[in-house]
Amino acid sequence: MKILVTGGAGFIGANFLNLLVPRHPEHVFVNLDTLTYAANLGSLEGIAKADNYRLEVVDIVDFEAVDGVFTKHQPDLVVHFAAESHVDRSISGPRAFIKSNIEGTFNLLEAARKHWSDGKGLFHHVSTDEVYGSLGDTGMFVETTRYDPSSPYSASKAASDHLVRSYARTFGMRTRITNCSNNYGPLQFPEKLIPLMVLNAVDGKPLPVYGEGLNVRDWLYVGDHCEAIWKVIGEGADGETYNIGGNNEVRNIDVVTEICSIVADLTGKTKGELEGLITYVKDRPGHDLRYAIDATKIRNELSWEPTETFETGLRKTIKWYLDNPAWIEQVRTGEYRNWIEKNYQDRG
Secondary structure, three states, X not given: XXXXXXXXXXXXXXXXXXXXXXXXXXXXXXXXXXXXXXXXXXXXXXXXXXXXXXXXXXXXXXXXXXXHHHHHHOOOEEEEOOOOOOHHHHHHOOHHHHHHHHHHHHHHHHHHHHHOOOOOOEEEEEEEHHHHOOEXXXXXXXXXXXXXXXXXXXXXXXXXXXXXXXXXXXXXXXXXXXXXXXXEOOOOOOOOHHHHHHHHHHHOOOEXXXXXXXXXXXXXXXXXXXXXXXXXXXXXXXXXXXXXXXXXXXXXXXXXXXXXXXXXXXXXXXXXXXXXXXXXXXXXXXXXXXXXXXXXXXXXXXXXOOXXXXXXXXXXXXXXXXXXXXXXXXXXXXXXXXXXHHHHOOOO
């Protein structure tokens, strides 16, 4: 089988490829990635020379280029990770999210429709729980929860979900969708909460926390997420949606204090010293209060459950960042530093 993985040099895509390329030499994995700021080929050094791995540097916004990849490789399966994914960036510059997340998904669907005859191929779309909006103190998102996106990012992902479903219903394309909770783990670009806090704590820099840090997220270790996606690809039903959650609801401030505790334990710093770096900054617009995933469907139908608790996964993650300074140096580009300055310097 030939598998086209979009966004394979990004955080989740790279973890997916690193997990599956060595495990499945019988499949050919084609990584289609435009190599934006958050992509890093250094994340794929372990598989870069594998016989069953290919790289195509292509922007999914360019239909002719996408169509050319389909013509060249004739994939049987598309696993669509590629997306602009940072909420803050979608607020400061939403146009890129509309183009990548909506138009890019449309281009992939159109290329698949062109190259796959009826009943051929499978399009697996990777999405987010943010499409459902915000929860109060109780309740959980299920697959039938009404969409209510709050940010340009989540709105663009909601639109892409709807496009995928429409191609299944209108054109008979075989599709599956997964909506996951907040991912964390190795290889995550340090604009996201956990790696940003880890690296700032190590460097003795401020730990910026939005509002009072009371927003709650369900945290999912990236390795568990990748295993769940592969499970859905292998055993899921066409036209179905599966919510993937880590069963780890944690307030943002508690995430940060736990990071302080683990970094202190692993580096010899004191927890009090690191907690003294916590800085509360002005909350971002439309900041959803709480997300929580009900993963009953994937657990009951496909026998998948996460293997990592938040505590074990977080310790693994922090240790990975401490053990990989060369990777960190690679991603600390001028663009990343400019983003940090732009988004946090005026929020004190």
